[in-house]
Amino acid sequence: MSTASGASSDFYKNLGRMYATYTGGFLAFVILLAILEQVGVPNRILGYLFVGFTIIVYAVIGVMSRTAQVSEYYVAGRRVPALYNGMATGADWMSAASFVGMAGTLFLLGYDGLAWVLGWTGGYVLVSILIGPYLRKFGAYTVPDFMAFRFGGNTARMVAVIVLVCCSFTYVTAQIFGTGIIASRFLGMSFEVAVFAGLAGILLCSMLGGMRAVTWTQIAQYIVLIVAYLTPIIILSTKEFGIPIPQLTYGNAIAEITAREGQMLASGLATAGGLKPHIQPFLNYTPLNFFAIIFCMMVGTASLPHILMRYFTTPTVREARQSVAWSLLFIFLLYFSAPAYAAFSKLEVYTNIIGRDVSQVRPWMFTWGELGLIQICGKNAASIDAIVAACKAIAGHPGVVRLQDFVINTDVIVLSTPEIAGLPYVISGLVAAGGLAAALSTADGLLLAIANALSHDVYYKMIDPSAPTVRRLLVARILLLVVAVAAAYTASTRPGDILAMVGWAFSLAMAGNFPALVMGVWWKRTTAAGAVWGMIAGFGLCIFYLVVTRYFPGAGVAYFGMSSLANPATGLPLVDLAKAMAAPGAMDSWVTVAHPLANKVGWFGLTNIACGLLGMPLGFLVIYVVSLMGKEPSKEMQAYVDEIRKPRGRTVLEEKT
Amino acid sequence: MTSTPENDKAHWDKTTRLMLTHLGLWFFFGYVIHFFVVPLNKIIIPVLNFPLGFYMAAQGSLIAFVVMLFMFARQQDAIDREHGVAEDE
Numbered sequence A: 001m002s003t004a005s006g007a008s009s010d011f012y013k014n015l016g017r018m019y020a021t022y023t024g025g026f027l028a029f030v031i032l033l034a035i036l037e038q039v040g041v042p043n044r045i046l047g048y049l050f051v052g053f054t055i056i057v058y059a060v061i062g063v064m065s066r067t068a069q070v071s072e073y074y075v076a077g078r079r080v081p082a083l084y085n086g087m088a089t090g091a092d093w094m095s096a097a098s099f100v101g102m103a104g105t106l107f108l109l110g111y112d113g114l115a116w117v118l119g120w121t122g123g124y125v126l127v128s129i130l131i132g133p134y135l136r137k138f139g140a141y142t143v144p145d146f147m148a149f150r151f152g153g154n155t156a157r158m159v160a161v162i163v164l165v166c167c168s169f170t171y172v173t174a175q176i177f178g179t180g181i182i183a184s185r186f187l188g189m190s191f192e193v194a195v196f197a198g199l200a201g202i203l204l205c206s207m208l209g210g211m212r213a214v215t216w217t218q219i220a221q222y223i224v225l226i227v228a229y230l231t232p233i234i235i236l237s238t239k240e241f242g243i244p245i246p247q248l249t250y251g252n253a254i255a256e257i258t259a260r261e262g263q264m265l266a267s268g269l270a271t272a273g274g275l276k277p278h279i280q281p282f283l284n285y286t287p288l289n290f291f292a293i294i295f296c297m298m299v300g301t302a303s304l305p306h307i308l309m310r311y312f313t314t315p316t317v318r319e320a321r322q323s324v325a326w327s328l329l330f331i332f333l334l335y336f337s338a339p340a341y342a343a344f345s346k347l348e349v350y351t352n353i354i355g356r357d358v359s360q361v362r363p364w365m366f367t368w369g370e371l372g373l374i375q376i377c378g379k380n381a382a383s384i385d386a387i388v389a390a391c392k393a394i395a396g397h398p399g400v401v402r403l404q405d406f407v408i409n410t411d412v413i414v415l416s417t418p419e420i421a422g423l424p425y426v427i428s429g430l431v432a433a434g435g436l437a438a439a440l441s442t443a444d445g446l447l448l449a450i451a452n453a454l455s456h457d458v459y460y461k462m463i464d465p466s467a468p469t470v471r472r473l474l475v476a477r478i479l480l481l482v483v484a485v486a487a488a489y490t491a492s493t494r495p496g497d498i499l500a501m502v503g504w505a506f507s508l509a510m511a512g513n514f515p516a517l518v519m520g521v522w523w524k525r526t527t528a529a530g531a532v533w534g535m536i537a538g539f540g541l542c543i544f545y546l547v548v549t550r551y552f553p554g555a556g557v558a559y560f561g562m563s564s565l566a567n568p569a570t571g572l573p574l575v576d577l578a579k580a581m582a583a584p585g586a587m588d589s590w591v592t593v594a595h596p597l598a599n600k601v602g603w604f605g606l607t608n609i610a611c612g613l614l615g616m617p618l619g620f621l622v623i624y625v626v627s628l629m630g631k632e633p634s635k636e637m638q639a640y641v642d643e644i645r646k647p648r649g650r651t652v653l654e655e656k657t
Numbered sequence B: 001m002t003s004t005p006e007n008d009k010a011h012w013d014k015t016t017r018l019m020l021t022h023l024g025l026w027f028f029f030g031y032v033i034h035f036f037v038v039p040l041n042k043i044i045i046p047v048l049n050f051p052l053g054f055y056m057a058a059q060g061s062l063i064a065f066v067v068m069l070f071m072f073a074r075q076q077d078a079i080d081r082e083h084g085v086a087e088d089e
Helices: A006-013 A015-039 A043-064 A070-078 A082-093 A096-138 A143-150 A154-187 A191-206 A210-241 A246-266 A287-301 A305-312 A317-335 A338-352 A363-370 A384-392 A412-420 A425-463 A469-492 A498-522 A528-551 A553-560 A577-582 A612-629 A635-645 B005-035 B037-041 B052-082
Strands: A374-376 A406-408
Touching: A006 A015, A015 A043, A015 A210, A015 A425, A043 A154, A043 A191, A043 A210, A043 A425, A070 A210, A070 A305, A070 A469, A082 A210, A082 A305, A082 A317, A082 A425, A096 A143, A096 A154, A096 A287, A096 A305, A096 A317, A096 A338, A096 A412, A096 A425, A096 A498, A096 A635, A096 B005, A096 B052, A143 A154, A143 A305, A143 A425, A143 A498, A143 A528, A143 A635, A154 A191, A154 A305, A154 A425, A154 A469, A154 A498, A154 A528, A191 A210, A191 A425, A191 A469, A210 A246, A210 A317, A210 A338, A210 A412, A210 A425, A246 A338, A246 B052, A287 A498, A287 A612, A287 B005, A305 A317, A305 A425, A317 B052, A338 A412, A363 A374, A363 A412, A374 A384, A412 A425, A425 A469, A498 A528, A498 A612, A498 A635, A528 A553, A528 A612, A553 A577, A635 B005, B005 B037, B005 B052, B037 B052
Parallel strands: none
Antiparallel strands: A374 A406
């Protein structure tokens, strides 16, 4: 470990002032752009200024925090104070899916969408009470480090690395995809170019300084993303209800939505089958799947290596625990605002679009209609004329917009709120910068987790344990680059079900890591063989269920006794299996999402997003049974476990630097 | 207090009890309360106008999780100090 020099202890003392100045500077920059907009600077230029300026700031922080020390590179020297580590974790956690997609999901699914809100917050309780602080005391650089030490060497390490790479890679691909979407929409680049441009931004932050650079940039990114997320709805809430706390005022919006839903049904603007009341539960997920998704997202949170490794960076075990609490507080600020976005947007749509004469819809939607993100009467809602023509073409159309005429892409909800509220473009630019910060920060953390596992666990621990520091860090940086380019390439091919892949990452992490991590700390009798077999069994079952239901559904029905999932609203099967299995192509392999059986079959009616619910219990069972069959772990190992359980004293694993 | 097996065991027993308490609270706020969403939705929170079942999933449980985490950090630290295994400030 390095000793804190006078200059660096000043650095930690001044953190508060530095980030306060930074926040002030950022707000001044937003005001400056608002003035430029009034003067007549075109929107495209404002968009470039917003995105360009913020990325330059992140890059400057990244370059300033470059390091040549191993402990700085992997765990930021274990000197990040609890509060700041909490902010960094918040940015690490909240991805493009949270920032852009969450509110849209809540808009579409109503109450059922809250499964994601609950699932992506409650897991931090498990991080703190079961795992995080103990791994901090252990003193690892990576999660596989812990597995290898506790469970007897490189077999456990290798299995842990495979789990880590599988779940982090699917996740990082989704982030880079999100970066591409935002950059292409606001900067007018082509999607493929935008993906690689975003990648450059990500690498600038993480390449030179590893964990240390990522930590300080993520804090800067958190500030941008939370300001960007809260500003539009605070203004909207003040305009509509006179109180600048949207999280409290949207209760009224929900009451109005419920009233409006009744009116729409009564006046024939919506059909009973087509309308899903906003507050009514279990219309989109069966109760089983609703709670299974909550459970898998929560336990997955406590098993994702890029989150666990954030708590390796605090100075003490005590601060690791406090830091988990701060993390959730900072995450909570965004997640308890997302339902407000959904409610305000839905109220706008239900009152000012549905039921209006087709020639009188509000013009804010035309820019989104041009992009094909909002459709009315089956055609892109690009102008009044287009809408009128499209609706005329439908036989017996009453001339007012009905619920079934209106289709919106969920990504639009957050991005269009500034326009719905009639705010200047500068707020839209702010939201774009926030979305980009969310995607970049998560991608940084994930890439670092993958590259660290490959360089530290595979290269240094398994291939060349005598490698000098310079070469270890060089290998780490090269691997970071390779993984990043591979992820960007995968993202640029636009894989079909990218959002489902985020859910899969949680289930995979849960099935592979959670039983071994918990048993490793909480049950001294856990043996190496038990843990390794438990990880393989849990992870294996989860990935089997995923792959079969998604890519080989015909084989799942024919050979593995799978049946159709249920339609949550009616309780009837989603597909008529007898008919679907008789159809040509039913037994195809590697089918696309459009296949009539893909994602629609399974055991016990369980959606494949929640496959961790099958894998995790098996993992626990196998660890328990195999451990009892073997000899109990050595006295030394049991003494080490005792050490992990006590915050005082040296870390168990002392890395030479 | 010195490090003896008895002290270690007492410390770990208390830690385990605290963990189980919070695990129980986590299960209650994460799941049990939401089993009753339909009857809870019949209750409307005065002034704010939220149906209670919806409110619990959108905000109530989240607030409970945040409060629990700050409480847990304090409680576990108190246990560590009591048994002399807390880190020096």
